[in-house]
Amino acid sequence: MLNRTRSYSLVYIISAFAAITGLLFGYDTGVISGAILFIRKDFHLNSVMTGITVSAVLLGAFIGSAISGKMTDIIGRRKALVIVALIFLIGTLMTMIAPNDPFLIVGRTILGMAIGIGSFTAPLYLAEIAPTKIRGFLVSLNQLAITLGIICAYVIDYLFAKQGDWRWMLGFGVFPALFLFIGTFFLPESPRWMVLKGFLREAEETLKNIRATEDVTRELTEIKQSIQAKRCSWRMLFSKQLRPIMYISLGLSFFQQMTGINTIIYYAPTILQQAGFSEATTAILATLAIGIFNVIFTIVALPLIDIWGRRPLLLLGLGGMFISLTAQSVAFYFPELAYMRWLTVGSMIFYIACFAMSLGPIMWLVISEIFPLEIRGLGISVAVSSCWAFNMVVALTLLTLIDSFGISGTFWVYAALCVLGVLFVYFLVPETKGCSLEQIENNLRAGRAPRELGVTLRKEKLVRVFNAMEVEAETASAE
Ligand code: BGC
Numbered sequence: 401m402l403n404r405t406r407s408y409s410l411v412y413i414i415s416a417f418a419a420i421t422g423l424l425f426g427y428d429t430g431v432i433s434g435a436i437l438f439i440r441k442d443f444h445l446n447s448v449m450t451g452i453t454v455s456a457v458l459l460g461a462f463i464g465s466a467i468s469g470k471m472t473d474i475i476g477r478r479k480a481l482v483i484v485a486l487i488f489l490i491g492t493l494m495t496m497i498a499p500n501d502p503f504l505i506v507g508r509t510i511l512g513m514a515i516g517i518g519s520f521t522a523p524l525y526l527a528e529i530a531p532t533k534i535r536g537f538l539v540s541l542n543q544l545a546i547t548l549g550i551i552c553a554y555v556i557d558y559l560f561a562k563q564g565d566w567r568w569m570l571g572f573g574v575f576p577a578l579f580l581f582i583g584t585f586f587l588p589e590s591p592r593w594m595v596l597k598g599f600l601r602e603a604e605e606t607l608k609n610i611r612a613t614e615d616v617t618r619e620l621t622e623i624k625q626s627i628q629a630k631r632c633s634w635r636m637l638f639s640k641q642l643r644p645i646m647y648i649s650l651g652l653s654f655f656q657q658m659t660g661i662n663t664i665i666y667y668a669p670t671i672l673q674q675a676g677f678s679e680a681t682t683a684i685l686a687t688l689a690i691g692i693f694n695v696i697f698t699i700v701a702l703p704l705i706d707i708w709g710r711r712p713l714l715l716l717g718l719g720g721m722f723i724s725l726t727a728q729s730v731a732f733y734f735p736e737l738a739y740m741r742w743l744t745v746g747s748m749i750f751y752i753a754c755f756a757m758s759l760g761p762i763m764w765l766v767i768s769e770i771f772p773l774e775i776r777g778l779g780i781s782v783a784v785s786s787c788w789a790f791n792m793v794v795a796l797t798l799l800t801l802i803d804s805f806g807i808s809g810t811f812w813v814y815a816a817l818c819v820l821g822v823l824f825v826y827f828l829v830p831e832t833k834g835c836s837l838e839q840i841e842n843n844l845r846a847g848r849a850p851r852e853l854g855v856t857l858r859k860e861k862l863v864r865v866f867n868a869m870e871v872e873a874e875t876a877s878a879e
Contacts, residue, residue: 410610411530415538417583418481418525419545420576421518424488426549427573428511429457430691433666434557434684435566437673442566443501447799454666456505458792460491460512461519462785468520469781476597477525477590480517485581487514489574496571511573520784523768524777528590529610539768540702543761547698549576550665551691557669558684595623637778642771644850648828649767649779653787655821656763659721660814661755662791663798664690664748671748674807675731676741686745693749697756709833710762714825717758718818724751725815732808759821763787769832770853772841830854 432454440450472480491511498504523542530538556572588610594603603623607616638646663671668690669683677683704713727747731740771779801810830853832840843853 408531408534410612411534411538414529414587414610415526415541417580417587418522419542420580420583421481421484421522422542422545423549423552424573424576424580425515425519426546426551427553427576428488428492428515428549429662430550430553430665431557431569431573432457432508433669433687434554434561434680435569436666437561437669437680437683438564438566439501439504441564443504445501447803449501451796451799453501453505453508455792455795456508457512457515458788458795460509460514461516462512462788462792464513464516464518465520465781465785465788466516468517468784469777471517472521472524472593473596473777476593477521477528478584478587480521481525481587482581482584484514484518484521485577485584487511487517488577489581492571492573492577496567496574498567516785516788519788520781523764524780525590527768528592529588531611536706536765537702539765540698540705540761543764544695544698544702547691547694547756547760551688551695552576554684554688554691558681558688561681561684564680591620592623595620636775637782641844641847642775642779644828644853645770645772645779645844646782648770648830648850648853649783650786651824651828652759652763652766653783654790655718655817655824656759657787657790657794658814659718659755659759659817659821660725660794660811661759662794663810663814664752666795667798668748671807672741672744675744676735676738689745690748690752694752694756694760697753698760701757701761704757705762705765706833709831710766711825711829711831714758714762714829715822717754718821718825720754721751721758722815722818722822724748724754725811725818729808729811729815732806732811766829766832769837770830770840772844773837827851 436450436454439445439453443449445453468480475483487510491507491514494507494510495504498507523539526538526542527535553569557569560566560569588606589602591603591607591610594600594606600620604616604620607619608614611619636642668687669680672683672686673680677686701713724747728744728751731743731747734740767780767783768776798810801813805813828850830840830851832854835854835856839856840853843855848855
């Protein structure tokens with residue numbers, strides 16, 4: 401018991417450090433929402449250039465996450481995190497001193513690479529050092545760190561908004577980046593990666609240390625066995641057997657992004673200004689409230705994901721997002737009515753709460769659960785980079801969409817995508833609650849339908865007993 405408490409606390413401390421990557425992800429993607437109001441003015445940007453400045457980070461993140469699968473295999477997870485911290489530092493300093501918009505765009509792209517590599521490496525590292533029992537919780541902790549990073553960004557935006565000092569808004573990220581950089585020197589390398597590279601003695605030592613026990617033979621053997629199976633290729637990823645998993649993970653990243661979350665995260669102050677909160681500071685303050693709800697409802701979701709399950713939360717969340725997007729669309733359709741701006745803030749808050757309890761954490765969780773071990777790294781890398789690509793599409797098209805269809809019409813598009821999202825989840829996404837990763841893998845091998853990949857042996861037995869009872873009852877009544 402004592403050992404377990406000790407081992408859990410050590411894992412929590414290590415995870416907290418690794419999760420700073422999530423904090424920086426949230427900070428650097430969220431900070432632009434307030435900063436862009438002033439950058440736009442300083443550099444005289446039109447809609448297209450504003451879109452590119454906001455989205456440069458996403459292009460970098462796409463590149464970063466696409467190369468991270470190979471990179472973390474070659475240099476290891478810990479060194480990848482050191483590089484992430486270094487790139488964060490360089491990118492942040494560049495954006496802080498940017499003399500013009502092209503320089504700023506390059507700086508934001510470099511920053512994005514750190515975010516992309518980090519968004520792949522941190523959950524992978526967390527999953528690899530976590531004891532099985534708390535792995536789901538630790539992976540979702542990364543999403544909590546993202547939301548905390550976003551809220552830090554909003555606070556900093558608010559504090560510097562009076563002076564319109566966007567350079568410090570962007571530059572503040574240097575502090576967590578430094579903290580991460582120092583922290584990475586104390587992080588252990590992932591024992592799984594060490595086994596992969598043949599450093600068996602070191603892997604054993606690390607495991608003993610982080611599990612606070614001498615008895616790590618079983619875990620070490622399991623890791624060795626899984627490594628033996630780890631011969632994977634791109635072709636395998638798109639094989640007939642794995643195709644359902646690709647659909648599920650690409651679909652989840654698609655709907656996480658294309659239902660418009662980042663129109664709120666990146667552009668909330670801009671939207672709120674258009675809704676009638678004309679002062680930049682008031683708009684940023686209202687955005688802060690949105691950030692706080694994002695954190696609160698992510699915390700609410702953490703235990704519910706394992707109690708209610710993934711599917712009910714996804715369906716409820718998408719339903720709620722549909723309602724709030726429709727409300728926002730209505731609010732913008734009648735801009736002359738004074739209370740409509742309150743409907744806008746209210747529905748934005750409701751939207752963020754629904755997202756935080758559903759697609760926010762669950763997309764990251766499910767993509768880390770459904771890939772078979774031998775293909776997990778590559779599979780997650782494809783899912784994460786496509787998530788960044790979809791994110792980029794939304795950010796790049798938003799202002800242009802607003803210019804062509806107006807805000808009201810644009811929100812209708814996202815609302816319609818929520819409806820498609822509900823259908824997608826209902827027909828394709830499996831309930832993985834309480835199902836071991838091995839069982840999911842077995843279900844996949846057995847050729848089960850995508851929605852049934854999370855069926856557990858217990859559930860299966862219950863269905864069989866139930867069917868038998870039905871047959872019995874039918875025979876009895878026939879007699
Ligand atoms: C998404 C981000 C989003 C954030 C908001 C993450 O899960 O991937 O695109 O900005 O949640 O909390």
